[in-house]
Amino acid sequence: MVHDTFHDWLAEADKVVIAAGAGLSAAAGYDYGDAARFRELLPALYRLGLRSRYLLGAALPPDMMWGYWAVHITDIRHGTEPNPLYRRLRALVGERDHWVVTSNVDGLFARNGFDAGRVFTPQGDYGFLQCTTPCTRRTWPSAPFLQRVLAAYDRESGRVRDPGALPVCPNCGGDLFPNVRVGPEFVDDAFMPTGGRMAKWLSQFQVAEPLVHSATAPLSQSATQPLVRAATAPLTGPATTPLDHSATAPPAGSATTPLTGSATQPPTRSATAPLTGPATTPLTHTATTPPAGSATTPPTPSPTTPLPLLVIEIGAGFNTPGVIRLPMENLVRHTPGARLVRINPDHPATPEDLAGRALSVPVRADEFLAT
Numbered sequence: 498m499v500h501d502t503f504h505d506w507l508a509e510a511d512k513v514v515i516a517a518g519a520g521l522s523a524a525a526g527y528d529y530g531d532a533a534r535f536r537e538l539l540p541a542l543y544r545l546g547l548r549s550r551y552l553l554g555a556a557l558p559p560d561m562m563w564g565y566w567a568v569h570i571t572d573i574r575h576g577t578e579p580n581p582l583y584r585r586l587r588a589l590v591g592e593r594d595h596w597v598v599t600s601n602v603d604g605l606f607a608r609n610g611f612d613a614g615r616v617f618t619p620q621g622d623y624g625f626l627q628c629t630t631p632c633t634r635r636t637w638p639s640a641p642f643l644q645r646v647l648a649a650y651d652r653e654s655g656r657v658r659d660p661g662a663l664p665v666c667p668n669c670g671g672d673l674f675p676n677v678r679v680g681p682e683f684v685d686d687a688f689m690p691t692g693g694r695m696a697k698w699l700s701q702f703q704v705a706e707p708l709v710h711s712a713t714a715p716l717s718q719s720a721t722q723p724l725v726r727a728a729t730a731p732l733t734g735p736a737t738t739p740l741d742h743s744a745t746a747p748p749a750g751s752a753t754t755p756l757t758g759s760a761t762q763p764p765t766r767s768a769t770a771p772l773t774g775p776a777t778t779p780l781t782h783t784a785t786t787p788p789a790g791s792a793t794t795p796p797t798p799s800p801t802t803p804l805p806l807l808v809i810e811i812g813a814g815f816n817t818p819g820v821i822r823l824p825m826e827n828l829v830r831h832t833p834g835a836r837l838v839r840i841n842p843d844h845p846a847t848p849e850d851l852a853g854r855a856l857s858v859p860v861r862a863d864e865f866l867a868t
Contacts, residue, residue: 499856499858499865500865500868502856503838503856503858503865506807506836506838506856507589507807507809509807510593510805510806510807510836511593511594511805511806512593512594512595512805512806512807513590513593513594513595513596513806513807513808513809514595514596514597514598514806514807514808514809514825514828515586515590515595515596515597515598515599515606515809515811516597516598516599516808516809516810516811516813516821516824516825517597517598517599517600517601517606517810517811517812517813517821518599518600518601518810518811518812518813518814518816518820518821518822519600519601519812519814519816520811520812520813520814520840520841520842520843520861520862521582521599521601521811521812521862522601522603522605522812523812524582524811524812524861524862524863524864525580525581525582525583525605525862525863526580526582527573527603527605529549529550529551530549530550530551532548532549535547535548535549535550538568538569538572539565539568539569539655540652540653540655541561541564541652541653541654541655541656542557542561542565542655545655550569552565559663560656560657560658560660560663561655561656561657563646563657563663563664564646564650564651564655564656564657565655566643566646566675567643567646567647567650567657568647568650570623570639570643570675571640571643571647573603573623574602574603574604574622574623574624574639575624575639575640575643576608577608579608579609580605580608580609582862582863582866583605583606583608583609583610583611584609584610585866585867586609586811586862586866587609587610587611589866595615596615596616596617596695596698596699597611597615597616597617598616598617598618598619598695598821598824599616599617599618599821600618600619600620600813600817600820600821601618601620602618602620602621602622602623602675602677603623604622604623604624614691614694615691615694615695616691617688617691617692617695618688618691619678619685619688619692619820620677620678620817620820621675621676621677621678621683621685621688622676622677622687622688623639623675623676623677624638624639624640624676625637625638625639625675625676625687626638626639626642626664626673626674626675626676627673627674627675627676627683627684628666628668628669628671628672628673628684629666629671629672629673629674629682630666630669630671630682631682631684632666632668632669632671633666633668633669634684634686635668635684636676636684636687637667637673639675639676642664642673643664645662645664646662646663646664648662649662699828702805702806702828702832702835805832805834805835806828806829806832806834806835806836807835807836807837807838808825808828808829808835808836808837808838809838809840810822810825810837810838810839810840810841811840811841811862812840812841812862813825813841814841814843814844815844822844825837826847826848826851829851829854829855830848830850830851835854836854836855836856837851837854837855837856838855838856838858839855839856839857839858840858840860840861840862840865840866841858841859842859842860842861845857845858845859
Protein backbone atom coordinates (compact mmCIF):
# COMPACT_ATOMS: atom_id res chain seq x y z
CA MET A 498 0.00 0.00 0.00
CA VAL A 499 2.85 2.40 0.81
CA HIS A 500 4.42 1.61 -2.55
CA ASP A 501 1.12 2.29 -4.30
CA THR A 502 0.68 5.62 -2.52
CA PHE A 503 4.20 6.69 -3.41
CA HIS A 504 3.79 5.86 -7.08
CA ASP A 505 0.35 7.51 -7.17
CA TRP A 506 1.75 10.70 -5.65
CA LEU A 507 4.69 10.65 -8.02
CA ALA A 508 2.38 10.20 -11.01
CA GLU A 509 0.28 13.18 -9.87
CA ALA A 510 3.28 15.46 -9.23
CA ASP A 511 4.20 18.10 -11.73
CA LYS A 512 7.43 19.04 -9.98
CA VAL A 513 9.78 17.16 -7.65
CA VAL A 514 12.39 18.03 -5.03
CA ILE A 515 14.74 15.24 -4.03
CA ALA A 516 16.28 15.93 -0.63
CA ALA A 517 18.96 13.48 0.46
CA GLY A 518 21.09 12.82 3.51
CA ALA A 519 23.76 10.28 4.36
CA GLY A 520 21.24 7.45 4.43
CA LEU A 521 20.83 7.54 0.66
CA SER A 522 24.50 7.02 -0.10
CA ALA A 523 24.72 4.41 2.67
CA ALA A 524 21.89 2.51 1.00
CA ALA A 525 23.76 2.90 -2.29
CA GLY A 526 26.78 1.08 -0.85
CA TYR A 527 28.78 3.96 0.65
CA ASP A 528 28.23 3.37 4.34
CA TYR A 529 30.76 5.23 6.48
CA GLY A 530 30.12 2.83 9.34
CA ASP A 531 30.89 -0.32 7.34
CA ALA A 532 33.77 -1.79 9.36
CA ALA A 533 34.49 -4.55 6.82
CA ARG A 534 34.88 -2.02 4.00
CA PHE A 535 37.01 0.17 6.25
CA ARG A 536 39.32 -2.78 6.97
CA GLU A 537 39.57 -3.56 3.27
CA LEU A 538 40.47 -0.01 2.28
CA LEU A 539 42.55 1.08 5.28
CA PRO A 540 44.10 -1.94 6.99
CA ALA A 541 46.72 0.09 8.86
CA LEU A 542 44.10 2.29 10.48
CA TYR A 543 42.00 -0.78 11.27
CA ARG A 544 44.95 -2.26 13.15
CA LEU A 545 45.14 0.96 15.16
CA GLY A 546 41.62 0.24 16.43
CA LEU A 547 39.65 2.51 14.07
CA ARG A 548 36.51 1.00 12.58
CA SER A 549 34.68 3.77 10.76
CA ARG A 550 35.36 6.43 8.16
CA TYR A 551 34.10 8.96 10.68
CA LEU A 552 37.52 9.91 12.05
CA LEU A 553 36.35 12.85 14.14
CA GLY A 554 39.00 13.49 16.79
CA ALA A 555 41.43 10.84 15.53
CA ALA A 556 44.95 12.02 16.36
CA LEU A 557 46.74 11.00 13.17
CA PRO A 558 49.94 12.57 11.84
CA PRO A 559 49.56 14.49 8.55
CA ASP A 560 50.99 11.73 6.37
CA MET A 561 48.53 9.17 7.74
CA MET A 562 45.63 11.59 7.60
CA TRP A 563 46.34 12.41 3.96
CA GLY A 564 46.71 8.71 3.24
CA TYR A 565 43.26 8.27 4.70
CA TRP A 566 41.79 11.20 2.75
CA ALA A 567 43.30 10.01 -0.53
CA VAL A 568 41.93 6.48 -0.18
CA HIS A 569 38.56 7.56 1.22
CA ILE A 570 37.82 10.36 -1.25
CA THR A 571 39.06 8.42 -4.26
CA ASP A 572 36.77 5.53 -3.31
CA ILE A 573 33.75 7.63 -2.53
CA ARG A 574 34.01 10.62 -4.84
CA HIS A 575 36.08 9.73 -7.88
CA GLY A 576 34.70 6.34 -8.81
CA THR A 577 33.40 5.98 -12.36
CA GLU A 578 31.02 3.04 -11.99
CA PRO A 579 27.30 3.85 -12.29
CA ASN A 580 25.31 3.34 -9.11
CA PRO A 581 22.08 1.34 -9.50
CA LEU A 582 20.17 3.10 -6.71
CA TYR A 583 20.92 6.60 -7.96
CA ARG A 584 20.16 5.53 -11.53
CA ARG A 585 16.85 4.10 -10.37
CA LEU A 586 16.00 7.36 -8.63
CA ARG A 587 16.84 9.31 -11.77
CA ALA A 588 14.59 7.05 -13.83
CA LEU A 589 11.71 7.53 -11.38
CA VAL A 590 11.90 11.31 -11.69
CA GLY A 591 11.87 11.04 -15.45
CA GLU A 592 11.11 14.24 -17.36
CA ARG A 593 9.50 16.06 -14.43
CA ASP A 594 10.82 19.48 -13.53
CA HIS A 595 13.01 18.79 -10.51
CA TRP A 596 15.78 19.93 -8.19
CA VAL A 597 18.07 18.09 -5.78
CA VAL A 598 19.38 19.34 -2.44
CA THR A 599 21.74 17.06 -0.54
CA SER A 600 24.01 17.17 2.48
CA ASN A 601 26.16 14.51 0.84
CA VAL A 602 29.49 15.58 -0.62
CA ASP A 603 30.11 12.59 -2.87
CA GLY A 604 28.83 13.82 -6.22
CA LEU A 605 26.75 10.69 -6.73
CA PHE A 606 23.77 12.59 -8.14
CA ALA A 607 25.80 14.30 -10.87
CA ARG A 608 27.63 11.04 -11.61
CA ASN A 609 24.38 9.18 -12.20
CA GLY A 610 22.41 11.20 -14.67
CA PHE A 611 21.21 14.22 -12.67
CA ASP A 612 21.97 17.67 -14.05
CA ALA A 613 24.85 19.02 -11.91
CA GLY A 614 23.44 22.52 -12.38
CA ARG A 615 20.31 21.44 -10.46
CA VAL A 616 22.04 19.68 -7.58
CA PHE A 617 22.58 21.99 -4.60
CA THR A 618 25.26 20.74 -2.19
CA PRO A 619 25.39 23.27 0.69
CA GLN A 620 27.84 21.11 2.65
CA GLY A 621 30.46 21.14 -0.09
CA ASP A 622 32.10 18.61 -2.39
CA TYR A 623 34.97 16.16 -1.91
CA GLY A 624 35.85 16.90 -5.52
CA PHE A 625 37.65 20.08 -4.44
CA LEU A 626 40.21 21.22 -1.87
CA GLN A 627 40.50 24.60 -0.20
CA CYS A 628 43.02 26.49 1.89
CA THR A 629 42.27 26.03 5.60
CA THR A 630 43.00 29.70 6.41
CA PRO A 631 41.54 30.44 3.81
CA CYS A 632 43.98 32.78 2.07
CA THR A 633 41.80 32.86 -1.06
CA ARG A 634 38.27 32.02 -2.11
CA ARG A 635 39.69 29.83 -4.82
CA THR A 636 39.34 26.04 -4.67
CA TRP A 637 41.17 23.32 -6.58
CA PRO A 638 40.07 19.93 -8.01
CA SER A 639 41.07 17.28 -5.51
CA ALA A 640 41.89 14.44 -7.92
CA PRO A 641 45.40 15.61 -9.01
CA PHE A 642 46.46 16.19 -5.38
CA LEU A 643 45.11 12.84 -4.24
CA GLN A 644 46.76 10.98 -7.12
CA ARG A 645 50.14 12.31 -5.98
CA VAL A 646 49.39 11.20 -2.43
CA LEU A 647 48.38 7.72 -3.55
CA ALA A 648 51.56 7.37 -5.64
CA ALA A 649 53.56 7.78 -2.42
CA TYR A 650 51.15 5.91 -0.13
CA ASP A 651 52.16 2.68 1.61
CA ARG A 652 49.01 0.69 2.24
CA GLU A 653 50.44 -1.57 4.94
CA SER A 654 51.79 1.24 7.12
CA GLY A 655 49.09 3.74 6.14
CA ARG A 656 51.74 6.40 5.63
CA VAL A 657 52.71 8.68 2.76
CA ARG A 658 56.42 8.03 2.20
CA ASP A 659 57.23 11.24 0.32
CA PRO A 660 56.57 14.42 2.37
CA GLY A 661 56.60 16.36 -0.88
CA ALA A 662 53.44 14.53 -1.96
CA LEU A 663 51.37 16.02 0.88
CA PRO A 664 48.98 18.68 -0.46
CA VAL A 665 49.70 22.33 0.30
CA CYS A 666 47.86 25.48 -0.75
CA PRO A 667 49.15 26.58 -4.17
CA ASN A 668 48.54 30.19 -3.15
CA CYS A 669 50.14 30.50 0.31
CA GLY A 670 51.81 27.15 0.97
CA GLY A 671 49.56 26.48 3.97
CA ASP A 672 47.40 23.47 4.73
CA LEU A 673 44.69 22.23 2.41
CA PHE A 674 41.48 20.46 3.39
CA PRO A 675 38.52 19.06 1.47
CA ASN A 676 36.12 21.79 0.39
CA VAL A 677 33.40 20.73 2.83
CA ARG A 678 31.62 22.53 5.63
CA VAL A 679 33.60 22.33 8.87
CA GLY A 680 33.12 25.82 10.28
CA PRO A 681 33.42 29.48 9.30
CA GLU A 682 36.51 28.76 7.18
CA PHE A 683 34.41 26.81 4.69
CA VAL A 684 34.64 28.38 1.21
CA ASP A 685 31.11 28.03 -0.14
CA ASP A 686 31.31 30.45 -3.08
CA ALA A 687 31.14 27.70 -5.71
CA PHE A 688 27.93 26.24 -4.28
CA MET A 689 25.89 29.35 -3.62
CA PRO A 690 24.95 30.20 -7.22
CA THR A 691 23.23 26.81 -7.49
CA GLY A 692 21.46 27.44 -4.19
CA GLY A 693 20.31 30.81 -5.47
CA ARG A 694 18.85 29.24 -8.59
CA MET A 695 17.06 26.65 -6.48
CA ALA A 696 15.66 29.37 -4.23
CA LYS A 697 14.38 31.22 -7.28
CA TRP A 698 12.76 28.02 -8.57
CA LEU A 699 11.11 27.44 -5.20
CA SER A 700 9.62 30.94 -5.25
CA GLN A 701 7.05 29.75 -7.81
CA PHE A 702 5.40 27.81 -4.97
CA GLN A 703 4.72 31.02 -3.06
CA VAL A 704 7.05 30.08 -0.23
CA ALA A 705 9.57 32.85 -0.79
CA GLU A 706 8.74 34.42 2.57
CA PRO A 707 9.03 31.24 4.67
CA LEU A 708 12.08 29.90 2.85
CA VAL A 709 14.07 32.82 1.51
CA HIS A 710 14.74 35.79 3.76
CA SER A 711 15.03 39.30 2.42
CA ALA A 712 18.23 40.57 0.90
CA THR A 713 18.89 42.43 4.14
CA ALA A 714 19.09 39.26 6.21
CA PRO A 715 22.49 38.66 7.77
CA LEU A 716 24.61 36.27 5.73
CA SER A 717 26.21 34.50 8.68
CA GLN A 718 23.33 32.29 9.65
CA SER A 719 23.06 28.77 10.98
CA ALA A 720 23.41 25.71 8.78
CA THR A 721 19.65 25.59 8.66
CA GLN A 722 19.68 28.30 6.02
CA PRO A 723 21.45 26.93 2.96
CA LEU A 724 18.95 28.49 0.56
CA VAL A 725 18.86 31.79 2.39
CA ARG A 726 22.63 32.13 2.25
CA ALA A 727 22.57 31.05 -1.37
CA ALA A 728 20.00 33.63 -2.39
CA THR A 729 21.62 36.59 -0.69
CA ALA A 730 25.38 36.05 -0.52
CA PRO A 731 27.65 38.18 -2.66
CA LEU A 732 30.24 36.21 -4.61
CA THR A 733 33.63 37.51 -3.66
CA GLY A 734 37.08 36.38 -4.64
CA PRO A 735 39.59 36.58 -7.45
CA ALA A 736 38.30 36.59 -10.99
CA THR A 737 40.03 33.26 -11.49
CA THR A 738 38.09 31.59 -8.69
CA PRO A 739 35.78 28.86 -10.00
CA LEU A 740 32.59 30.21 -8.42
CA ASP A 741 30.22 27.51 -9.58
CA HIS A 742 31.42 23.92 -9.54
CA SER A 743 28.21 22.76 -11.16
CA ALA A 744 28.89 24.78 -14.29
CA THR A 745 32.09 22.87 -14.91
CA ALA A 746 31.00 19.51 -13.51
CA PRO A 747 32.26 16.67 -15.72
CA PRO A 748 29.84 14.25 -17.34
CA ALA A 749 28.75 11.16 -15.48
CA GLY A 750 31.41 8.51 -15.51
CA SER A 751 34.43 10.73 -16.14
CA ALA A 752 37.47 10.32 -13.96
CA THR A 753 37.10 13.76 -12.50
CA THR A 754 33.40 13.69 -11.94
CA PRO A 755 31.76 14.73 -8.73
CA LEU A 756 31.36 12.21 -5.67
CA THR A 757 30.08 10.90 -0.87
CA GLY A 758 30.82 12.45 2.07
CA SER A 759 28.94 11.50 4.86
CA ALA A 760 29.03 8.62 2.30
CA THR A 761 28.83 11.33 2.87
CA GLN A 762 29.94 13.22 5.78
CA PRO A 763 33.67 13.63 6.27
CA PRO A 764 35.52 12.26 9.20
CA THR A 765 37.92 14.54 10.98
CA ARG A 766 35.83 17.72 11.33
CA SER A 767 32.50 16.60 9.98
CA ALA A 768 31.33 18.02 6.68
CA THR A 769 27.93 18.42 8.18
CA ALA A 770 29.05 20.54 11.09
CA PRO A 771 26.73 23.53 11.31
CA LEU A 772 27.84 26.99 10.33
CA THR A 773 28.51 29.40 13.10
CA GLY A 774 25.69 31.78 13.74
CA PRO A 775 22.43 32.01 15.61
CA ALA A 776 20.58 28.73 15.81
CA THR A 777 17.30 30.59 15.88
CA THR A 778 17.34 31.79 12.28
CA PRO A 779 16.49 28.59 10.44
CA LEU A 780 15.43 28.31 6.86
CA THR A 781 12.42 26.65 8.38
CA HIS A 782 10.98 29.44 10.57
CA THR A 783 10.21 27.07 13.40
CA ALA A 784 8.76 29.91 15.45
CA THR A 785 5.96 30.35 12.96
CA THR A 786 5.24 26.69 12.33
CA PRO A 787 1.53 26.19 13.06
CA PRO A 788 0.55 23.46 15.50
CA ALA A 789 -1.37 20.51 14.17
CA GLY A 790 -5.02 21.37 13.71
CA SER A 791 -4.59 25.14 14.01
CA ALA A 792 -6.49 27.48 11.76
CA THR A 793 -3.33 28.29 9.82
CA THR A 794 -2.40 24.68 9.13
CA PRO A 795 -2.63 24.09 5.35
CA PRO A 796 -5.64 21.89 4.65
CA THR A 797 -5.38 18.51 3.03
CA PRO A 798 -6.05 19.17 -0.66
CA SER A 799 -9.24 17.99 -2.28
CA PRO A 800 -9.01 15.59 -5.22
CA THR A 801 -9.35 18.53 -7.61
CA THR A 802 -6.61 20.63 -6.00
CA PRO A 803 -3.48 20.87 -8.17
CA LEU A 804 -0.58 18.88 -6.71
CA PRO A 805 2.41 20.68 -8.17
CA LEU A 806 5.15 19.53 -5.84
CA LEU A 807 6.33 16.23 -4.38
CA VAL A 808 9.27 16.24 -1.97
CA ILE A 809 11.10 12.91 -1.82
CA GLU A 810 13.32 13.00 1.24
CA ILE A 811 15.75 10.10 1.64
CA GLY A 812 18.03 9.22 4.54
CA ALA A 813 17.98 12.59 6.29
CA GLY A 814 18.16 12.16 10.06
CA PHE A 815 19.07 14.34 13.02
CA ASN A 816 22.84 14.85 12.71
CA THR A 817 22.13 18.13 10.91
CA PRO A 818 18.33 18.31 10.66
CA GLY A 819 18.39 21.97 9.67
CA VAL A 820 20.11 21.21 6.37
CA ILE A 821 17.57 18.79 4.88
CA ARG A 822 14.90 17.41 7.21
CA LEU A 823 13.36 20.54 8.76
CA PRO A 824 13.53 22.71 5.62
CA MET A 825 11.71 20.02 3.63
CA GLU A 826 8.98 19.77 6.25
CA ASN A 827 8.51 23.51 6.09
CA LEU A 828 8.58 23.60 2.31
CA VAL A 829 5.66 21.18 2.25
CA ARG A 830 3.96 22.91 5.17
CA HIS A 831 3.94 26.27 3.38
CA THR A 832 3.14 25.00 -0.12
CA PRO A 833 -0.57 24.28 -0.72
CA GLY A 834 -1.06 20.82 -2.14
CA ALA A 835 2.57 19.76 -1.71
CA ARG A 836 3.37 16.30 -0.38
CA LEU A 837 6.31 14.75 1.46
CA VAL A 838 7.61 11.19 1.15
CA ARG A 839 10.11 10.44 3.92
CA ILE A 840 12.20 7.31 3.25
CA ASN A 841 14.16 6.57 6.41
CA PRO A 842 14.55 3.27 8.30
CA ASP A 843 15.73 4.97 11.50
CA HIS A 844 13.74 8.22 11.66
CA PRO A 845 10.62 7.83 9.49
CA ALA A 846 8.20 9.92 11.59
CA THR A 847 6.42 12.82 9.93
CA PRO A 848 4.86 15.92 11.55
CA GLU A 849 1.29 15.60 12.76
CA ASP A 850 0.26 18.80 11.03
CA LEU A 851 1.20 17.23 7.69
CA ALA A 852 -1.21 14.32 8.15
CA GLY A 853 -2.65 13.38 4.79
CA ARG A 854 0.22 15.05 2.96
CA ALA A 855 3.20 13.09 4.31
CA LEU A 856 4.06 9.46 3.75
CA SER A 857 6.37 7.65 6.19
CA VAL A 858 8.48 4.89 4.65
CA PRO A 859 10.45 3.08 7.39
CA VAL A 860 12.79 1.09 5.14
CA ARG A 861 16.08 1.64 3.32
CA ALA A 862 15.95 3.41 -0.01
CA ASP A 863 17.51 0.51 -1.90
CA GLU A 864 14.74 -1.80 -0.67
CA PHE A 865 11.87 0.62 -1.22
CA LEU A 866 12.90 1.96 -4.62
CA ALA A 867 13.77 -1.46 -6.02
CA THR A 868 10.15 -2.00 -7.04
